[in-house]
Amino acid sequence: ETMYQRFLREHVDSTGTGGNSSYCKKMMQEREMTRPRCKRFNTFIHEDIGTIKNICKTPQIPCKNGKMNCHEGEVRVTDCRLTARFRGNCRYQGRGSSRRVVIACQGKLPVHFDNYL
Template sequence: MTQPWCKELNTFIHENNSTINSICSNRSIPCKDGRMNCHEGEVRITECRNIGKTMPPCSYKATASTRNVTIACDENHKGALVPVHFDR
């Protein structure tokens, strides 16, 4: 929203913090970078795809769905696993 062009895709996750945090309790899987601190879970999302304009005002088509996501989790200062990065 701060650039002078229209972004091709915007993804919005519709989950509360506890739902996203709970993904960190799922089994560890490899991240794209090879580290083993990623976890997979399902979330509700809305994808907004650009429908042709390259300059603002931008126009998007929204599609709601659920999607499997992979997030990286690390220990916080209390030793709990918390999300730190959206991997894919």
């Protein structure tokens, strides 16, 4: 799996509107982020990949790690936050909104979600 493919799997759901806890539970399982352990926080972007790739064309800003390959844009998202873990069952609280996101890009491709609230 390339970094771009992983970004797509973990963060892009262009067909969904998300926004609630049952969405998060389903998507985190389907996208393989509950094994071997529950991922604590994840954001799904509800835009088509062309819109997300366009964020890579905006001016560069520093990433959290200090590299200068991050870019920001406003998109529709669902933030999924782990609330409980019981016998391998991950429970998430989901919240939908439109907000600013920061993503790292390699060339014209998004490869890493840099900002978690």
